[in-house]
Structure formats: structure tokens, C-alpha cells
Amino acid sequence: MTQDSRPTEPSLTERRTARRAVKVATLKREQSKARRNRAIAITIAWSGAAAIVLMVILVVTTNGTSTNLKPGADVNGVQLFANQTSTHVAGTVKYTPLPPVGGDHSAALLNCGVYSEAVSNENAVHSLEHGAAWVTYDDAVVTGDQLSTLQKGIPATYAVLSPFPGLSSPIVVSAWGAQLNLSAPDDSRLAAFMAKYRNASSAPEPGAPCSGGIDGPGKVT
Incomplete structure (x- = not known):
């Protein structure tokens, strides 16, 4: 089988x-x-x-703002100026103090940046209204390496740098309602002021454009 x-x-x-x-x-x-x-x-x-x-x-x-700085920290020597008006007007405005820290101003914004010549107060105050800080200096005192150091301490945005005639100190930095006198560009209070007052809520329109306006004389950057 x-x-x-x-x-x-x-x-x-x-x-x-x-x-x-x-x-x-x-x-x-x-x-x-x-x-x-x-x-x-x-x-x-x-x-x-x-x-x-x-x-x-x-x-x-x-932008030149130290990460070690607290935005709310007090800055020694700052003068505060409350109740600044913010109406758009034509013509020249008489400001107190000088450089201005706010007040009525031109409807034309000064583009933020570095200037080698004095700029219009009325246009610069419009920049302050948008949160910019305005660093002014005595161009007879702050020159050469000092001016280079000062320029390096200026943020790339929401800041204006320009000479200003008749300053009471070599450098005066202003924001809306606040101002600080400095004797040297390497003073650490410059960065502290920027951290506290630049683009701060104390400005009427913080964060509004700081460009798209007009350039003043001697625009560098």
C-alpha cells in the first residue's frame, strides 16, 4: 500500500x-x-x-537692552514729567523741558534712527508718542570714540539719536514723560533707562510705527 x-x-x-x-x-x-x-x-x-x-x-x-535689567527697575536720576498733552498741531511748539519729553507735536512722525544734525522737536515728540527714546548729545563734547560708544548703546528700533544745542549735560536721554542726564556714553543707566521707558505703557501709543514718517537732516541710519 x-x-x-x-x-x-x-x-x-x-x-x-x-x-x-x-x-x-x-x-x-x-x-x-x-x-x-x-x-x-x-x-x-x-x-x-x-x-x-x-x-x-x-x-x-x-536691540541693545541688557537681559539682566528688569523693565520695572528704578533708574537713579530720572526726572518724571506727568500730564503731557498729545495733540497734533501745526507750527512751532514751546516745550519745557528741553529736549522735550512730550506735549503737542507735529502730525508728521520723525523716522527713528541716527542723525548727525539736530532734528525738529515737533517731529521727534511724535516719535516719543509712539514709544521711542530720544538720545541727544552735545556735539562739541561727545565726539570721536565717545560718539561711537554712544551709537553702539542705541537700540536698533524705537530710538532716535541726534545732537541738540544748549544741553545742560553732555548727554540727555528722553522718553515720554521721563528724562535722564548723563555725563558719559558708557554710563550703565542709559541701558537701564531704555529697559524701563522705551516703548513703555507710559507713552500714549507704544508700539505704533517708528518709521513711515519723515527723515530729519543728517540721517545716518
Whole structure:
């Protein structure tokens, strides 16, 4: 009697076991892929967050504001001038004090930047209204290396630097309702003043554009 050499077909139980094994293997592959995708997404998210933090640090550093300064910290020697009016007017305005720290002003904004010549008070006060700080200096005293040092301490935005005739000290930095006299450009209070009063809520329109207006004479940057 000849024995049948054909392979025996798997039983129903064996087929079910095989199908179950395939499903389990497929599920494990899908779960492993999902874990990898989640890990990649988390890595990308953390990388993006780190990049944003780095950009903020770079912007703050570039703008010349020390990250060690607290915006609300008092600045020794600052004079405050409350109740400044802010009406747009035509013609010349008589300001007290000088340089101005606010008041009625021209409807034309002075573009923020560095100027080698004196600029219009009425236009500069409009910049103060938008949160700019105005650094003025005696160009007979602050020259050469001192002027270069002063320029390096000026933020890239929301700041105006210009000479001003008849100053009571070599450097006077002003913002809306606040003013500080300095004798040297490397005085640490310059950065402290910027941190506290530049683009501060004490200005009528902080954060409004500091460009798109007019350039004064001697615009450098």
C-alpha cells in the first residue's frame, strides 16, 4: 500500500493562529511606526521652541537692552514729567523741558534712527508718542570714540539719536514723560533707562510705527 506524500493542509485552528500572528506582527509594526512619528514630532516641536527662544534672545541683545535689567527697575536720576498733552498741531511748539519729553507735536512722525544734525522737536515728540527714546548729545563734547560708544548703546528700533544745542549735560536721554542726564556714553543707566521707558505703557501709543514718517537732516541710519 502506497503512502500519500501530499502535504497535509493546516487545520482550521492552525490557520486562525497564523492569521492572528500576522495581525499581531502588523499591529506591532504600526505601533512602532507611531512611536517613531511621535518622537520625531516631539523633537521638531522642542527644536522649534528652542529656536524661538534663541531668536527672542538675539533680538533683545541686538536691540541693545541688557537681559539682566528688569523693565520695572528704578533708574537713579530720572526726572518724571506727568500730564503731557498729545495733540497734533501745526507750527512751532514751546516745550519745557528741553529736549522735550512730550506735549503737542507735529502730525508728521520723525523716522527713528541716527542723525548727525539736530532734528525738529515737533517731529521727534511724535516719535516719543509712539514709544521711542530720544538720545541727544552735545556735539562739541561727545565726539570721536565717545560718539561711537554712544551709537553702539542705541537700540536698533524705537530710538532716535541726534545732537541738540544748549544741553545742560553732555548727554540727555528722553522718553515720554521721563528724562535722564548723563555725563558719559558708557554710563550703565542709559541701558537701564531704555529697559524701563522705551516703548513703555507710559507713552500714549507704544508700539505704533517708528518709521513711515519723515527723515530729519543728517540721517545716518
